[in-house]
Amino acid sequence: MQSIIRMSLTSYIVSGLPGTPPCDGEVTGSSTPLPTAQPDRPEDYLLPDDLVPVHYDIELRPDIYGSDADDFAFTGYSVMHFWCRTATDTVVMHINYLSIDNSSIVVRSSSGSIIPVTQTRHRPEFYFYDIVLGESLIVGENYTISTNFSGPLSQNMAGMYWSSYPEEGQTKYMIATQFEAPDARRAFPCMDEPALKATFNVTLHHQSHMTALTNMPEHEQIPGENNWVATVFEKTSVVMPTYLLAFAVADYSFVNSTSTGGLTEKFSRYWARHEYIDEGYADYVSQGYSDNVFDYFETYFNHSYLLPKQDQIAIPDFAAGAMENWGLITYREERLLWNPQMSTLYEKQRMAGTVAHELLHQWLGNVVTCAWWSDIWLQEGMARVHQHLALAEAEPTWISDELFQAQVLYRALSYDQMGSAHPIHNPTIHTYRDPDSVFTVISYDKAGSFIRMIAETVLGLDSYERSMQVYVDRMQYGSAVYGDLFKAWDDQALADGITLNKNLSQACLTWIMQSGYPVLNFARTSASQFLITQELFLIEPERDLVEWYDTPYDYTWDIPIKYKSSVETEVKTEWFYRENNDKTINLDQDLGDGDWLLANVGHSGLFRVNYDLENWNALIGQLKTDHLVNIITIIMSISTYLLYWRLSIEIPLGIAEYLRDEREFLPWYALLQGWPHINRLFDSHSNYAALRSFIRNITSDAYAELGWDEDVADELPTIYLRTLILNTACENGHSDCQAMAQTLFRDWRADPSALHSIIRPDVRESVYCSAIEAGSAEDWEFLFEQYQESFSYFGAEPQRRADGLICTTQAWLINRMLGLAANGDESIRSSDRTRFLTGISLSSYGHSLAWHYLNEHHTTMAASHVRSMTEALVEKFSTTYDLEKLDSFLESFDEAAEDWKDSLRTTVNANIVWRMGNEEPLFNYLDVY
Numbered sequence: 010m011q012s013i014i015r016m017s018l019t020s021y022i023v024s025g026l027p028g029t030p031p032c033d034g035e036v037t038g039s040s041t042p043l044p045t046a047q048p049d050r051p052e053d054y055l056l057p058d059d060l061v062p063v064h065y066d067i068e069l070r071p072d073i074y075g076s077d078a079d080d081f082a083f084t085g086y087s088v089m090h091f092w093c094r095t096a097t098d099t100v101v102m103h104i105n106y107l108s109i110d111n112s113s114i115v116v117r118s119s120s121g122s123i124i125p126v127t128q129t130r131h132r133p134e135f136y137f138y139d140i141v142l143g144e145s146l147i148v149g150e151n152y153t154i155s156t157n158f159s160g161p162l163s164q165n166m167a168g169m170y171w172s173s174y175p176e177e178g179q180t181k182y183m184i185a186t187q188f189e190a191p192d193a194r195r196a197f198p199c200m201d202e203p204a205l206k207a208t209f210n211v212t213l214h215h216q217s218h219m220t221a222l223t224n225m226p227e228h229e230q231i232p233g234e235n236n237w238v239a240t241v242f243e244k245t246s247v248v249m250p251t252y253l254l255a256f257a258v259a260d261y262s263f264v265n266s267t268s269t270g271g272l273t274e275k276f277s278r279y280w281a282r283h284e285y286i287d288e289g290y291a292d293y294v295s296q297g298y299s300d301n302v303f304d305y306f307e308t309y310f311n312h313s314y315l316l317p318k319q320d321q322i323a324i325p326d327f328a329a330g331a332m333e334n335w336g337l338i339t340y341r342e343e344r345l346l347w348n349p350q351m352s353t354l355y356e357k358q359r360m361a362g363t364v365a366h367e368l369l370h371q372w373l374g375n376v377v378t379c380a381w382w383s384d385i386w387l388q389e390g391m392a393r394v395h396q397h398l399a400l401a402e403a404e405p406t407w408i409s410d411e412l413f414q415a416q417v418l419y420r421a422l423s424y425d426q427m428g429s430a431h432p433i434h435n436p437t438i439h440t441y442r443d444p445d446s447v448f449t450v451i452s453y454d455k456a457g458s459f460i461r462m463i464a465e466t467v468l469g470l471d472s473y474e475r476s477m478q479v480y481v482d483r484m485q486y487g488s489a490v491y492g493d494l495f496k497a498w499d500d501q502a503l504a505d506g507i508t509l510n511k512n513l514s515q516a517c518l519t520w521i522m523q524s525g526y527p528v529l530n531f532a533r534t535s536a537s538q539f540l541i542t543q544e545l546f547l548i549e550p551e552r553d554l555v556e557w558y559d560t561p562y563d564y565t566w567d568i569p570i571k572y573k574s575s576v577e578t579e580v581k582t583e584w585f586y587r588e589n590n591d592k593t594i595n596l597d598q599d600l601g602d603g604d605w606l607l608a609n610v611g612h613s614g615l616f617r618v619n620y621d622l623e624n625w626n627a628l629i630g631q632l633k634t635d636h637l638v639n640i641i642t643i644i645m646s647i648s649t650y651l652l653y654w655r656l657s658i659e660i661p662l663g664i665a666e667y668l669r670d671e672r673e674f675l676p677w678y679a680l681l682q683g684w685p686h687i688n689r690l691f692d693s694h695s696n697y698a699a700l701r702s703f704i705r706n707i708t709s710d711a712y713a714e715l716g717w718d719e720d721v722a723d724e725l726p727t728i729y730l731r732t733l734i735l736n737t738a739c740e741n742g743h744s745d746c747q748a749m750a751q752t753l754f755r756d757w758r759a760d761p762s763a764l765h766s767i768i769r770p771d772v773r774e775s776v777y778c779s780a781i782e783a784g785s786a787e788d789w790e791f792l793f794e795q796y797q798e799s800f801s802y803f804g805a806e807p808q809r810r811a812d813g814l815i816c817t818t819q820a821w822l823i824n825r826m827l828g829l830a831a832n833g834d835e836s837i838r839s840s841d842r843t844r845f846l847t848g849i850s851l852s853s854y855g856h857s858l859a860w861h862y863l864n865e866h867h868t869t870m871a872a873s874h875v876r877s878m879t880e881a882l883v884e885k886f887s888t889t890y891d892l893e894k895l896d897s898f899l900e901s902f903d904e905a906a907e908d909w910k911d912s913l914r915t916t917v918n919a920n921i922v923w924r925m926g927n928e929e930p931l932f933n934y935l936d937v938y
């Protein structure tokens with residue numbers, strides 16, 4: 010499954026966080042409740058392992074043809090074939106929201122004799138449906154159980170559900186599914202656990218103008234009455250878990266392609282609404298991109314794709330980004346399609362990344378499946394790493410590895426520094442009923458960063474590739490636990506002569522079995538020697554660590570360190586083993602004045618680095634003279650310290666000054682990661698003008714060179730840099746930037762249908778925000794109308810317009826938006842309400858209005874809105890007075906979980922500490938700047 014990523018350019022560039030936790034499950038229209046204290050979960054909700062499913066026959070008849078969507082429902086019939094491993098007289102299956110017709114249940118042995126059913130029992134707290142038999146089943150014998158059942162259909166984006174979209178003035182309905190993690194049980198009774206793989210025969214009943222799709226190709230169509238037909242599909246050619254099954258029924262169009270560059274010839278179709286296919290939105294993905302990536306993975310794993318086809322379908326209502334169902338990949342529309350008139354290049358990159366992510370899962374996830382959700386990282390962390398490797402092949406100008414560092418690794422480090430995230434191997438999932446709680450930044454981004462560290466720093470990419478071929482080969486069509494992956498790595502290290510002082514597996518355990526990550530402190534002890542120590546990195550180090558999860562390793566790690574010095578050409582790797590208190594590294598030559606050591610070269614390690622002041626200054630001196638060192642490694646480290654009190658703020662400010670002459674995207678990106686944080690804390694400071702002036706000053710040369718116009722030869726880094734510079738310059742009051750934005754906005758107001766020719770998607774965010782900030786109430790009303798007009802538009806354009814509206818400085822408009830969003834007024838899309846509320850809470854002009862609004866109305870607001878507004882508001886709290894305000898506010902939430910309250914206080918405390926340490930030096934620096 011692919012995570013949701015926030016659309017806004019400010020959220021991806023300025024805050025640098027393409028996506029905010031939690032990843033998957035961040036459902037459109039946010040229904041997340043206020044977190045409540047977690048009751049102890051029953052530990053025995055796993056299915057008993059005495060019966061083993063081998064095959065299902067499933068027949069479903071979803072009816073979405075009536076006039077009232079509230080009445081949509083489905084009926085079904087299924088036969089589960091299974092064998093008996095341990096004698097039992099009870100068959101336990103999963104169901105959820107299903108009504109089973111008890112009189113229809115028939116259990117037969119392989120000889121055809123019927124086993125009497127004496128009792129049925131629904132245990133909804135476990136999602137279990139027990140069928141108690143009149144006699145015990147015999148070990149080794151095969152049986153079938155058949156049932157008739159029915160269930161509701163809604164737009165809930167879980168299980169089998171309906172989605173809708175407008176077409177030629179009418180609402181069109183379609184059927185889609187989302188079964189991962191625990192929702193196949195909403196569509197048919199089954200043993201719904203990832204290790205229980207089986208084959209499937211599917212028949213879907215539908216009206217004849219619709220097309221039905223599932224994992225396998227159509228076998229035949231059987232006409233029924235009143236325009237109904239039954240589409241019968243071929244039996245699945247491989248075993249798969251229930252969560253990878255998928256169905257779709259829609260009146261859609263498709264384009265197709267055949268890829269021939271891998272081990273096999275593969276046939277693909279790309280499905281979407283008629284209009285989107287006709288307009289060419291599927292052209293990018295279908296005309297080469299998907300085929301190239303598909304072939305690339307098949308060759309990479311040296312393992313043929315075994316299904317006869319691959320369908321990829323864009324669904325208007327979809328909770329995750331996409332889902333890797335084997336042979337029928339489902340996407341939210343903007344993750345499969347691309348419209349150059351309405352979508353930015355970033356949206357294209359993200360879409361391409363999602364397609365690569367899902368294609369990767371056809372091997373890691375589908376061929377090899379995690380045995381239980383606690384090891385979901387074996388597929389999601391892998392998908393993160395490999396989607397970037399595939400993009401580097403398919404779109405070589407897109408600086409994929411650098412973007413991995415800047416986006417994925419950075420997000421992992423930021424998320425895991427609070428001291429409350431789960432370890433990569435998530436032990437708590439054994440006690441939760443709801444496996445969806447594992448789709449987190451940790452399972453995707455931290456796990457991906459860990460895997461990349463092993464691949465790049467320890468094994469090297471070639472050995473890593475061979476190890477993954479071995480892993481897929483050994484584990485194919487089965488289920489894996491983390492030890493299976495580590496064994497493949499260990500064996501490959503041995504085969505390729507990569508020597509370590511201990512098994513790689515042992516070292517890996519220190520990374521997956523405990524939360525957090527280390528910071529390495531480097532201190533120069535002589536001209537050729539550094540002493541390194543390690544400690545757990547926490548954003549608020551003074552705070553007593555609350556050990557949410559046990560650690561068997563006392564927060565110490567086995568760390569592979571790649572480093573280089575200015576007097577040596579070679580990049581070296583050494584291990585810092587956790588058993589030692591410290592680690593000494595000796596250089597071959599002495600360092601002189603201005604010489605430096607750079608650790609974590611290539612930013613491949615899942616840790617942070619700090620140096621003594623002498624080494625920091627030497628690195629900055631090097632940066633200012635030329636780029637012979639890995640800039641991003643340094644700047645990412647420094648950017649971290651913008652959020653962290655240990656490093657004097659003069660150092661990042663000194664680096665910021667050097668940016669004036671920098672024209673590469675990543676250094677800018679990396680440094681500006683920390684800037685929104687500073688802005689949030691000081692945007693009402695009496696000397697805020699000095700901060701804005703500083704930023705204007707360092708961006709003005711780049712602004713003058715890059716301008717607003719795009720050259721046909723511009724590649725991704727240049728286009729991204731232009732967007733970033735325009736955003737930063739306009740936001741900080743660059744007069745020419747703001748004037749240009751207002752001109753473009755006025756031109757658009759004069760001719761609303763000519764948006765595309767007047768304002769390119771990549772600069773719209775700057776234009777909307779600047780024009781609204783400086784503009785009149787009429788400008789705001791115009792954009793508000795345009796926002797409502799865009800509800801049916803493809804992609805992120807409505808969100809861009811929403812973000813523009815939030816930029817107003819007029820209190821009455823801000824209060825109006827708060828009321829409309831919090832009260833569920835239809836002038837704001839349900840999926841944008843949280844966006845308005847959090848955007849206003851974080852904004853300079855809206856913050857205190859939002860705080861007042863929340864205090865006044867929280868008792869009548871949706872819990873999810875209270876939660877997200879509170880979380881956004883505390884980002885700007887940075888004084889003890891703010892903390893008192895927060896505490897008295899939280900007193901009214903008896904029900905809310907203590908760890909949630911605690912994490913809010915942690916954020917504010919960290920801000921207070923940071924502010925106390927940095928406010929004075931910051932403004933002193935700016936005074937003399």
Ligand SMILES: [Zn+2]
Binds near residue numbers: 366388389392
């Ligand atoms: Zn995934």
